[in-house]
Amino acid sequence: xxxxxxxxxxxxxxxxxxxxxxxxxxxxxxxxxxxxxxxxxxxxxxxxxxxxxxxxxxxxxxxxxxxxxxxxxxxxxxxxxxxxxxxxxxxxxxxxxxxxxxxxxxxxxxxxxxxxxxxxxxxxxxxxxxxxxxxxxxxxxxxxxxxxxxxxxxxxxxxxxxxxxxxxxxxxxxxxxxxxxxxxxxxxxxxxxxxxxxxxxxxxxxxxxxxxxxxxxxxxxxxxxxxxxxxxxxxxxxxxxxxxxxxxxxxxxxxxxxxxxxxxxxxxxxxxxxxxxxxxxxxxxxxxxxxxxxxxxxxxxxxxxxxxxxxxxxxxxxxxxxxxxxxxxxxxxxxxxxxxxxxxxxxxxxxxxxxxxxxxxxxxxxxxxxxxxxxxxxxxxxxxxxxxxxxxxxxxxxxxxxxxxxxxxxxxxxxxxxxxxxxx
Numbered sequence: 001x002x003x004x005x006x007x008x009x010x011x012x013x014x015x016x017x018x019x020x021x022x023x024x025x026x027x028x029x030x031x032x033x034x035x036x037x038x039x040x041x042x043x044x045x046x047x048x049x050x051x052x053x054x055x056x057x058x059x060x061x062x063x064x065x066x067x068x069x070x071x072x073x074x075x076x077x078x079x080x081x082x083x084x085x086x087x088x089x090x091x092x093x094x095x096x097x098x099x100x101x102x103x104x105x106x107x108x109x110x111x112x113x114x115x116x117x118x119x120x121x122x123x124x125x126x127x128x129x130x131x132x133x134x135x136x137x138x139x140x141x142x143x144x145x146x147x148x149x150x151x152x153x154x155x156x157x158x159x160x161x162x163x164x165x166x167x168x169x170x171x172x173x174x175x176x177x178x179x180x181x182x183x184x185x186x187x188x189x190x191x192x193x194x195x196x197x198x199x200x201x202x203x204x205x206x207x208x209x210x211x212x213x214x215x216x217x218x219x220x221x222x223x224x225x226x227x228x229x230x231x232x233x234x235x236x237x238x239x240x241x242x243x244x245x246x247x248x249x250x251x252x253x254x255x256x257x258x259x260x261x262x263x264x265x266x267x268x269x270x271x272x273x274x275x276x277x278x279x280x281x282x283x284x285x286x287x288x289x290x291x292x293x294x295x296x297x298x299x300x301x302x303x304x305x306x307x308x309x310x311x312x313x314x315x316x317x318x319x320x321x322x323x324x325x326x327x328x329x330x331x332x333x334x335x336x337x338x339x340x341x342x343x344x345x346x347x348x349x350x351x352x353x354x355x356x357x358x359x360x361x362x363x364x365x366x367x368x369x370x371x372x373x374x375x376x377x378x379x380x381x382x383x384x385x386x387x388x389x390x391x392x393x394x395x396x397x398x399x400x401x402x403x404x405x406x407x408x409x410x411x412x413x414x415x416x417x418x419x420x421x422x423x424x
Contacts, residue, residue: 169196
């Protein structure tokens with residue numbers, strides 16, 4: 001969805017108004033204008049007619065806003081909210097955030113404001129504390145509100161551990177970003193639908209069930225109530241694989257991703273189901289599994305059975321690097337491979353998703369980059385004509401969250417076209 005300047009002017013007042021007040025004003029102005037029609041033309045108060053037209057315009061803008069909720073306020077949930085505020089999208093309204101209840105609302109606001117990777121949030125945050133997290137109940141899980149500069153209305157903050165009990169129906173939620181990392185199977189994610197949401201967007205690969213995986217640029221969302229935005233690494237790898245496959249054809253491929261450590265690793269050596277992840281994250285290179293290559297084949301079905309990979313977790317907080325090695329169907333040179341990425345990065349399909357660089361970058365230079373993949377042209381290698389190695393950088397949190405919000409907009413557009421936005 002493109003930003004509409006009319007939306008930008010009118011939307012803040014609409015979002016801030018309570019629905020009851022909005023309906024009252026709309027009905028009152030409508031009644032006045034209808035009464036005025038009965039007057040002779042010379043006595044017709046024209047401003048009422050214009051006011052009525054304005055009310056109709058406001059009403060249609062109001063019903064076509066995409067109402068968004070975030071379930072899980074960890075690394076991805078908080079970064080997604082930052083990105084949403086920074087993008088200033090007039091069609092997307094954040095109405096609620098559900099937390100784990102492990103902290104008071106002041107603690108969540110603090111983590112949103114101060115971030116080790118991305119620094120202090122540039123938008124002011126005000127907190128309204130309504131109750132302690134321990135006092136949140138199934139029938140009243142609201143613990144407070146966040147008033148975030150750049151958002152037109154306060155955001156409700158909840159502490160409810162059971163998705164089926166969330167008040168999504170009351171909040172008229174269109175899309176839930178499921179970012180807990182827990183409710184990633186179809187059976188678990190559908191609990192948001194039970195609670196009243198229309199769509200669920202999972203910020204991770206799906207685990208079980210018929211959940212579609214969609215990566216912007218690689219494949220387009222068309223239908224489905226539960227959608228996976230895949231992983232950060234898949235969002236990096238899929239665009240690169242798509243460009244190579246469309247231009248030269250991929251016979252087979254292997255992936256090595258060098259990834260910043262995550263919350264699933266131990267800070268110090270301790271118990272863990274994965275004995276490598278059991279070791280101190282900030283002191284070791286940790287080989288582990290990744291499903292990114294397999295997920296890529298879900299977005300490019302021709303590559304099924306032809307692509308796999310592994311990961312190495314590195315002692316950095318964010319800023320990752322994917323190493324993709326492909327055996328191609330056509331011979332090429334390094335220059336031809338790089339030119340394919342340069343040209344692709346300029347097309348509407350890949351602009352803002354796939355980028356290129358010829359600078360000698362390191363991982364910290366990538367922090368805060370919004371693209372999904374940044375191909376490092378100087379590191380491209382071609383061996384014996386058709387064996388190519390491509391290295392691409394990605395901010396595994398910030399870049400991924402840009403695609404997450406973009407995906408929410410794409411899903412919202414399908415809801416808008418089917419006229420189901422904000423319906424009871």
